[in-house]
Amino acid sequence: MLTLGTLVAVFLRADGVGALGPAEWAAIRFTIWQAFLSALFSCVLAIPVARALSRRSFPGRALLIALLGAPFILPVIVAVMGLLAVFGRAGMLNAGLVWLGLPPVSIYGLQGVVLAHVFFNLPLAVRLLLQSWVEIPAERFRLAASLGMGPAEIARYLERPMLRAALPGIFLAIFLICLTSFAVALTLGGGPRATTVELAIYQAFRFDFDLGRAALLGLVQVCLCLAASVLALAITNPSAFGAGLDRQVARWDAAGPWLKAQDVMALALTAVFLLLPLALITLRGLAALPGLPEAVWAAALRSLLVALGSAAVTISLALPLAMAISRASAGAASALETLAMIPLATSSLVLGTGLFLVLRHYADPATLALPVTAAANATLALPFATRILLPSARAVEADYGRLADSLDMTGIGRLRLLTFPRLVGPLRFSAGLAAALSMGDLGVITLFADPQTATLPLQLYRLMAAYRMEDAAGAAVLLLGLSFALFWIIDKGARPDARA
Numbered sequence: 001m002l003t004l005g006t007l008v009a010v011f012l013r014a015d016g017v018g019a020l021g022p023a024e025w026a027a028i029r030f031t032i033w034q035a036f037l038s039a040l041f042s043c044v045l046a047i048p049v050a051r052a053l054s055r056r057s058f059p060g061r062a063l064l065i066a067l068l069g070a071p072f073i074l075p076v077i078v079a080v081m082g083l084l085a086v087f088g089r090a091g092m093l094n095a096g097l098v099w100l101g102l103p104p105v106s107i108y109g110l111q112g113v114v115l116a117h118v119f120f121n122l123p124l125a126v127r128l129l130l131q132s133w134v135e136i137p138a139e140r141f142r143l144a145a146s147l148g149m150g151p152a153e154i155a156r157y158l159e160r161p162m163l164r165a166a167l168p169g170i171f172l173a174i175f176l177i178c179l180t181s182f183a184v185a186l187t188l189g190g191g192p193r194a195t196t197v198e199l200a201i202y203q204a205f206r207f208d209f210d211l212g213r214a215a216l217l218g219l220v221q222v223c224l225c226l227a228a229s230v231l232a233l234a235i236t237n238p239s240a241f242g243a244g245l246d247r248q249v250a251r252w253d254a255a256g257p258w259l260k261a262q263d264v265m266a267l268a269l270t271a272v273f274l275l276l277p278l279a280l281i282t283l284r285g286l287a288a289l290p291g292l293p294e295a296v297w298a299a300a301l302r303s304l305l306v307a308l309g310s311a312a313v314t315i316s317l318a319l320p321l322a323m324a325i326s327r328a329s330a331g332a333a334s335a336l337e338t339l340a341m342i343p344l345a346t347s348s349l350v351l352g353t354g355l356f357l358v359l360r361h362y363a364d365p366a367t368l369a370l371p372v373t374a375a376a377n378a379t380l381a382l383p384f385a386t387r388i389l390l391p392s393a394r395a396v397e398a399d400y401g402r403l404a405d406s407l408d409m410t411g412i413g414r415l416r417l418l419t420f421p422r423l424v425g426p427l428r429f430s431a432g433l434a435a436a437l438s439m440g441d442l443g444v445i446t447l448f449a450d451p452q453t454a455t456l457p458l459q460l461y462r463l464m465a466a467y468r469m470e471d472a473a474g475a476a477v478l479l480l481g482l483s484f485a486l487f488w489i490i491d492k493g494a495r496p497d498a499r500a
Contacts, residue, residue: 002379003342006354007222013357014215024213026193027200028220034110034196035178038117039171045118046125046170047163049270052263053126054133064271065130068123071274073433075440075483076120076183077457081464081476082277083107083116083188085284092280112188113196117181121174123274128173132166133159151259176228180221180347183442187461197221201349205447211357218350225345281476288474296475299459300482303439306374306455307486310438311431313378318385318430322393323419325386327401340386343379348443351376356447369448373455377438384437385430392426393419432491439483456482 020028053065071079087093087107094104107115136158144154182198189199197217204214321340325333343351355372359365365372396419404418420427442457449458456479463472 002375003346003351006351006358007346009354009357010215010218010222010350013211014219015212019213019216020220023195024200024217024220027195027197027217028224030110030194031179031196031198031224034113034117035175037110037114038121038178039174041114041118042121042125042174043129043167043171045122045270046129048262048266049122049126050129050133051159052266053130056260056263056267064267065127067274068127070484071120071123073436073440073483073487074120074278075442075457075476075479076116076181077187077442077460077464078281078440078476078480078483079119079277080116080184080187081460081472082281083112083119085280086277087112087115108188109194113181113184113194116184116188117174117178119274119277120184121177122270124177125170125174126270128170129163129166132162136162151256172228172231176225176344179224179228182347182349182446183457183461186442186446187464197224198347198349201353202446205353205356211353214353215357218353221347221350222345225347229345278480281473282480284470285473285475285477288470289477292471292474292478295454296456296459296463296471296478299454299456300478302370302453303456303479304482304486306370306377307435307439309371309374310377310381311435311490313375314381314385314434315427315431317378317382318389319423319427321382321386322389323397325390326393326397337386337390341383344383346380348376348380348441349447351379352444352447355444365448366450366453369445369450369453370455372448373441373445374438376444377441378434381434381437385434388430388433389423389426392423396422428491432487432489435490436483436487439486440479 053061084107085091087105089104089106091107097104106112140158141154144158149157180198181196182202185194185196185199186202189195195203197220201214201217201221204210204217318340321336325336325340328336352372355376356365359368359372400418400422404414409418440457441455442461445453445455445458449455454462456475460472460475460479463469463475
C-alpha cells in the first residue's frame with residue numbers, strides 16, 4: 001500500500017506526457033547523463049583500489065575495508081558540507097589555486113553532482129569488486145604462477161574475465177542509486193542546466209504547487225528506475241572460474257616495486273579523497289557545536305524520534321517477510337521477495353508526492369510530516385533489511401524447522417525460543433542501518449515540513465541556504481555523530497562473538 005498505493009495516486013493525478021516541456025526534458029537528460037557519468041567514474045576508479053586491496057596485505061587493511069562501508073550510512077548533507085570544505089569556493093582546492101595564481105573552480109553544477117556521487121559510490125563499487133576479486137579461486141593464481149605468467153597475463157586471463165562479469169551489474173546498481181539522488185542535486189545542482197528529475201519534482205511541488213506536473217515527473221522517475229532495475233537483472237552475468245579449495249590467495253605476480261607503488265598510490269589517494277572532507281567538517285564543526293541555536297537541538301530530537309520509529313516499522317515489516325519467505329514454496333517465496341524489493345523502483349520524492357496526494361483530502365499534510373517521513377523511510381529501507389535477514393531466516397528454517405514442527409512450536413513461542421535468538425544479530429544490524437539511513441534522510445520531509453517540524457538534515461540545509469556556515473558545520477557534526485552513534489548502539493549486539 002505504501003509503495004504501489006502512492007504510485008497509483010501519482011498515476012491518477014499526473015498530467016499527460018504532452019505536458020512535459022523543454023525544462024522537464026532537460027531535467028530527464030541531465031538525470032540520465034549525471035547518473036551515467038557517476039556510475040562510470042565510480043567503477044573505473046574502483047578497479048585499481050579493489051585490485052590493490054585484493055593483492056596486498058598490510059596493517060590497517062581490515063580497518064580500511066570497514067571504513068569503505070561508512071559512506072553508506074553517512075548523511076548525504078554532511079558529506080556535501082565536507083566536499084564544500086575541500087572543493088567549494090572557500091575550500092582548500094580553490095585556496096591553493098588562488099595561491100598559485102590560477103583561476104578557482106566551481107563545485108556547483110554537473111561536476112559537483114558527479115563528484116558527490118563518486119564520493120558516495122566509489123566505496124560501494126570497491127567493496128563489490130573486491131568481493132568478486134577474492135572469489136577467483138587461489139588455485140587459478142597458483143596455476144598461473146606455475147606457468148610463469150606475469151602481471152599482463154594474469155590481467156588478461158583471470159582479472160579481465162571477472163571484470164566483464166561483475167562490472168555491468170555494479171555499474172547499473174550505482175546508476176540506479178544516482179537516478180534517485182535528491183540531496184546532492186538540491187545542494188550542488190540547480191539551475192536550468194543542472195536539474196534532476198527529483199529536483200524538478202521538488203520545485204514543482206514546493207515552489208509552483210503544480211501537483212499534476214510533480215506527479216507526471218514522479219511517473220517519469222519510476223519508469224527510469226524500473227528500466228535500470230530490469231537492465232541490472234538482465235545483464236547480471238556469473239563468472240565461470242569454477243570452484244576452488246578456499247585457500248588463501250598468494251599473488252606472486254604483484255611483487256614488483258612498480259606494482260607496489262601503483263597500489264600504494266591508489267589506496268592513499270582514495271583514503272585522502274574519502275576521509276579529508278569528513279575530517280575538515282568535523283574539525284570546523286566541533287568548535288561551533290556548543291553555540292548551536294535551540295532550533296537545531298529541537299530538530300535533532302525530532303530526527304531521533306523519526307529514526308527510531310522508522311527502524312521499528314522496518315523491522316516489523318522485514319521480520320515477518322523474511323520468515324514467510326523462508327517457509328514458503330518456491331513460487332510464493334519469489335512473489336514475497338518481489339514484494340520486498342518493490343520500493344527500489346521508487347524514490348523518497350515520488351513516495352512523498354503520492355502520500356501528499358492521498359492525505360490532503362483527509363488532513364493537513366504538514367501536521368503529519370514526522371509520521372509520514374518515518375513511514376516512507378521505513379518503506380525505502382525494507383529491501384535492505386529483508387536481504388540482511390533472509391539468509392539467517394532460511395538457515396534457521398533449514399536447520400531447526402522440522403524439529404520445531406515436530407515439537408508443535410508455533411506462534412509467539414516459536415518466535416521467542418527459536419527464531420529471535422538466532423536472528424538477533426541480523427535484526428540489530430537491520431534496525432541500526434534503517435535508523436541511520438532515516439536519521440540522515442533529506443527527502444520526504446522537504447515536501448511536508450514547516451518550521452516547527454523540520455528534522456536535523458532539513459535544518460542543516462536551511463542553515464546552509466542562509467549562509468550560516470559555522471552553525472551549519474556544527475549541525476553537520478551533530479548529525480554525523482548521532483547517525484553513527486545510533487547505528488553503533490543498536491547494532492552493538494551483532495558482533496560475531498555476541499550471544500545468540
